[in-house]
């Protein structure tokens with residue numbers, strides 16, 4: 001799967017983006033594992049250690065069964081990581097920044113920054129990973145068969161598995177798993193990779209990204225309901241675990257597809273709105289030597305203003321937000337000035353007055369601030385926050401979350 005920071009929408013909160021287990025930087029991409037991954041890791045180890053391997057290898061000692069099960073689970077996540085990294089690296093080759101990857105319950109997500117660039121870039125970034133998985137699947141299976149070849153002659157099929165070594169067993173398990181990973185992701189429902197490929201093709205054909213997203217996500221939701229239907233049939237048929245698994249995947253896909261549709265509606269509603277229309281202009285501003293204490297008391301608590309522009313001689317030099325003040329212990333508020341805790345103007349993502357609200361939403365998604373100053377030749381003329389955009393959307397009858 002691939003996801004945009006706010007397209008897939010569910011880990012759109014900056015706090016959740018940076019949570020989870022840090023697994024290092026790979027080719028310049030930050031890799032994290034969500035804690036929900038532990039559940040699926042445990043499921044795979046137990047499934048292999050208690051079910052699959054004892055049947056394949058009745059003569060293996062316990063330590064070997066569980067040892068190989070553990071290695072297999074690690075290799076499985078290695079396979080998911082390679083899948084996501086191939087998205088990230090192809091994205092980079094197409095000029096799309098993918099700063100991080102999160103592995104979670106349903107596999108992985110490569111977080112893209114900004115809007116998709118072009119149908120061609122989207123197409124290659126989406127299709128490369130399922131092809132990589134299918135390629136690994138073929139290679140591992142082929143290698144497994146080659147290693148197993150000396151065992152084949154004169155062996156009854158049922159007697160075959162017990163005679164395979166640990167390495168061959170691993171390869172013959174990992175091969176089909178990677179193959180399945182690639183094929184599942186090629187299902188043409190957005191936001192699965194196949195759905196992204198479909199969207200890129202529709203986008204290329206119609207020239208309309210919003211329409212392409214609506215159609216691909218619509219098919220994604222249809223497929224999600226099919227999966228949930230199959231899941232329900234499995235549950236009633238007694239295959240509880242598979243049934244619940246299908247229900248969960250279907251539910252997750254449906255949510256992700258719906259969020260993508262929603263995002264298109266939101267972006268369209270903000271596309272032609274000038275930022276000057278939605279920005280907040282009635283802002284109390286303070287000079288740099290104001291104490292944090294009086295800024296909090298006289299402005300932040302006395303009004304619903306969420307940040308304070310700092311101005312020296314009529315020139316805007318920085319912004320103090322609630323987050324900046326939170327970092328300072330309260331007993332130090334009277335003695336520290338706002339200029340010591342502010343985020344300076346150079347460090348802030350800003351927009352010119354002729355920008356549109358859609359750009360403000362993108363900036364808010366890409367950066368960690370929740371305020372975008374609108375700056376006209378060094379003078380701050382207003383501020384746009386997520387709350388301002390939500391207010392506009394609700395006035396226009398569009399739900400923003």
Ligand SMILES: [Zn+2]
Pocket residue numbers: 001002083084087129130185193
């Ligand atoms: Zn993928």
